[in-house]
Amino acid sequence: MLTLVRQLPRISGGLTAALIMLIAVQVAASVLLPLAAGQLVAALTGGGPSAMPGVLLGLTLFSCVLLSDVVFDPIRAMTSARLGTAVDGAMTQRTVEGAMRPAGVAHLDDSAVADQIERARAIGLGGYPPGQAVIALAGLVPLRLGAVGSGVVLAVAGHWWMSVVLGAAWAITGHWQQREVERSVSAHGAQTAELRRAAYLRDLAVTAPAAKEVRLFGMHSWILERFTAAWWDGMVQLRRATTNWRLHSIAILLVLIAHAAVLLPLGFAAAHGDLPADQLAEALQAMLGLWAFGYTGDLVWMLHISSASVPAAVAVSGLGVAATGGSRDAEGSPRAEIRFERVRFAYPGDRPAVLDGLDLVIPAGSSLAIVGDNGAGKSTITKLLAGLYTPDSGQVLVDGYPLGDYEPASWRRQLAMVFQDFVHYPFSIRDNIGFGRVEAPPTDERVAEAARLGGFLGVEADLADGWDARLSAEYTDGTELSGGQWQRLALSRALFAVRQGAQVLVLDEPTAHLDVQAEHDLYARFLEITAGITTILVSHRFATVRLADRIAVVRSGRISEYGTHEELLAAGGRYARMFRIQSEPFAAKGGTRRAH
């Protein structure tokens, strides 16, 4: 909560100042109320024509309270809502900036950082944005300060010990209940394993990616039953962890006893004429205001649960601030070679090394195909080349300089990559292709040329909006592409980058979704596409692999074979075996089966 308060003036100094002033007005009004009541009772019980000025003063005080309620309360509500929206916007923006700032992606594999990002998104807390905390704070602060004022009035009108007894009783119970809320909030933040499972099952049911299989496999009741069981089990665990009924009962008893201890002497003194009626009225009115020292219900809960994401958002917004890349300009690199030297790498966490002692040289301007079994580390090599991860030991050198010496953005501009799990951006075709080089305006000409090279040209011709057609079935005017069309679009995106100056083209399984004709057409354009640049192909298809000048086989974390297609076939090693398996005539096997 303190973290949130510290952020407020930074996010909007004007709104914060306005809110403080409006809260001060509300506090003053809450103190005026018992004084007004006392003033009126004093004037009316005094009798005679002299009552008029006293009544007028009492009514004026009441009018001030009324004015504050009628005029300033709505303004305070609007101001806190606006400040809340500003906080939501600023926190989300900082989270987004922070999450994207680190040059690599290793921080996203760190479970502590992933957890912070999850909290910063407020998802782990059931979607309570921090702006709600501002609204709760704007409600809570005047109540608490008003209670202080009521305490002073009670001390003056009644007796000082009355404020102490009542204030202490409320404060103790409020403290217990606040601790319960804090426990509950942190339990919600951590979420029980059951609730996390329930959230996963819910997402399976309500999000598009699993929708097809859920229906195909008839998983409706399976998911519903398990979701219901997991959710209730999780909730029961949460309640058990956070609710203490015994303390609740003691708290109620304590407050009742404290009120009796104050009310009885007040009544006794008034009955015996030791306490004038106006003071009794003031004291009784002030007693009612003291409750705000205690548990202020939903406001406390809302304040704690909504502000819980703020420290995480502040931590995420600081990600990568201290990290500095090199300063060498990579423009035009590599001119000589890319070299992996004794590279060892394991993904963050306690994981085994994927690459261990890997040496590899890729001469500039040549093409290299990387082959190997599933999970051998082929994609990992491309991620290290892109600087998304850094080797644990050894180094990646570009023209003799470690990758870390280069300014990260300038090295990235030299790369055009199609990842195996490339993203389907739900934006226009133009944007999807233009993302290859965001600095270069995606003009019709540039987009069409990239689409021609990537084999996408023509798809836009059937769409009403052409290059500006939106690619998402979730929009009424949107279009959904086929798997192969998305792959051609991803290729076009990379080739847009190449046409805008990228020097290294990395294609991870570029033909996996392509039909025979599209694959053939791509091979036909291969020389045109790769002319003058360094190309790295990761593929299991030997028709693709054979296009490359050289081939490297990855096995047991290092390069086990390296050479041209003919050289590796002649060597009779792993590559030759893989090639033979893939090129064995399928019909012969099928024929054997048919014969039975």
Ligand SMILES: Nc1ncnc2c1ncn2[C@@H]1O[C@H](COP(=O)(O)OP(=O)(O)OP(=O)(O)O)[C@@H](O)[C@H]1O
């Ligand atoms: N982000 C990650 N976090 C942890 N482990 C990972 C991550 N990405 C990959 N791995 C692991 O690293 C190993 C190598 O993965 P990589 O994707 O490089 O293999 P690959 O050779 O490209 O495989 P495939 O042919 O199946 O695409 C695998 O064991 C994989 O489980």
